[in-house]
Amino acid sequence: MHHNENPYRPIEAKVLEVRTETPTIKTIKFKPVEPISFETGQFVEITIPGLGEAPFTPSSRPDVKDTMEVTVMKVGKVTEKVHELKVGDTIGVRGPFGNGYPMDHFKGKELLIVGGGCGLAPIRSLVYEVFSRLGDFKKVFYRGGCKTPSEFLYKKEIDGWIAKKDINIKLTVDKGEEGWDGNVGVVTTILDGIDMDFSQGIAVVCGPPIAMKFSTQKLLSLGFKDENIYLSMEKNMSCGIGKCGHCRIGTYYACKDGPVFTYDKIKNFHEIWA
């Protein structure tokens, strides 16, 4: 964690840029007064001064230390205010919290990234991390799903990733639209026919609980080992430091023991996909 003698106080940050991704999703770029570095997969708490906090996984490159980006869907009182932010506004940030993806442990392996339900925010940060250490991996696959083509986040960036060909990318949508000639179906429908040794491969799964559940089941049936499936668990994070009790999952607090867990660690707990 960032050095902070009072773990509840936010660090001041200035909004540098606001980008509208879709009608309900915006990306906010900000600069904290003290640089905050994070590992991909960790999360931060963003404060709207006087209103409250909400947890987000940064969507920006972990190797950029002086600014950070979060991609925010309008779903609650804090995120509504996040959507009203303008360049120059003051916000607060606490963190980063928890454990990110153990990138060094992935060295020399084949990597499959699965993102269901447009949930690309954390994956964007992971993809940039992968690009910055491409030589580390034998192969990298990315399989992403979304409701409709127009709801895909970072469309232009993804086109750029596809063009680079360093990562084998395939996308799917639940419902096609004009101009979409890709796959139609949930993300599990594009997990077949991937040319990797599943029994040795690493899978990273992100997205809403239901998509994670079905993706995990599919990965297991393909032959992935429990301990090689990395899940990013969405729980009700508040304090971020294992005190407030809101994020418990079995014998863990997701905020400090996760949010990234391997499937073997949590598979016997109740309520994991809810």
Added chain:
Amino acid sequence: MQFISKANLFKLLDALRADYDVYVPVKKGKQRFYKKYERPTDDITIGEVRAFEPLKAFFSFAREVVAKGFKPDVPGADRKPFAIVGVKACDLKGFKIQDHVFKNHDYKDPFYIKNREQNLIITSDCTLAIETCFCTALGIKPHPQENFDINLSETRGGFVAEAGSEKGRALTKKHASLFQEARSGIDEDVAERRDRVVKEVENNVKENDVPHQDLYKGMVEKKFESDIWEDEAKACVECGACNTICPTCHCFLLYDQKDKGKMERLRMWDSCMIKDFARVAGGANPRAKLQQRLRNRFEKKFDYFPNVAETYACTGCGRCISACPAKIDIRKVLKRLVGNAS
């Protein structure tokens, strides 16, 4: 063995007021409440049983400011520490949980740690048990044996005083003139009374058929799909009293407010019985049903904590039994969980 007369105990409390906000249990009707000590009064009740409020109220407050704006300092650092008098054995067990959460692992909580370091804990033996007491089922004897600064064992005319920490020893030394060598035979008096109260609690446990903690292992998991939960949760009104009154419950809510343009962050005790406790902003709620939340409360106490802190998060104090407007009785739930029926 040291003895302090009742009059001298009050002198000691008077002296403590220089460095501490001193709190004593006072009896009102049938209950005992903590009250700030100013002078000796007749309602001050050092012995008897636990106070209404849980001890945690002096360590992580029901509501407190935890950050002011973006300032890195810890609010409230200059507040006078508390001296809490008449703390009971069951209350001390609460520290096993609270210390684990706020002090002993991974991240430290500066608010709790300050209180833990600076507060003075003057415990006392229980001199009776009330109907809701079942501490012995949790392996606790109703007289403090460790984790106090000074313990008082009530006896004729005063108390046998035992220092249990450096802080306690320094105090008894500093105020040596208030203490005297205990008369011979006093330890037998104390031992006899202790035995009597242990028996009173054991009788309670027997009468209510409360299972001993040796039988708790795996009980929640075994009964996870049982209809005990739905059945017990039927009358619950989601008030959260069982959580806030519990000496081991530690969960809190962080919230922000703006006061005259200044931003403050506060925390307030929270309750896992309340519907949105685990709900995420996106709307998913792993415990949307009341029976799931009741089950979660027991899972946390009797499954999570023994796993992470090697202790059940229950002290046998019986506060949740007295506090619950729906008359949900933890003793009965424990009995059903341990029993063979589903």
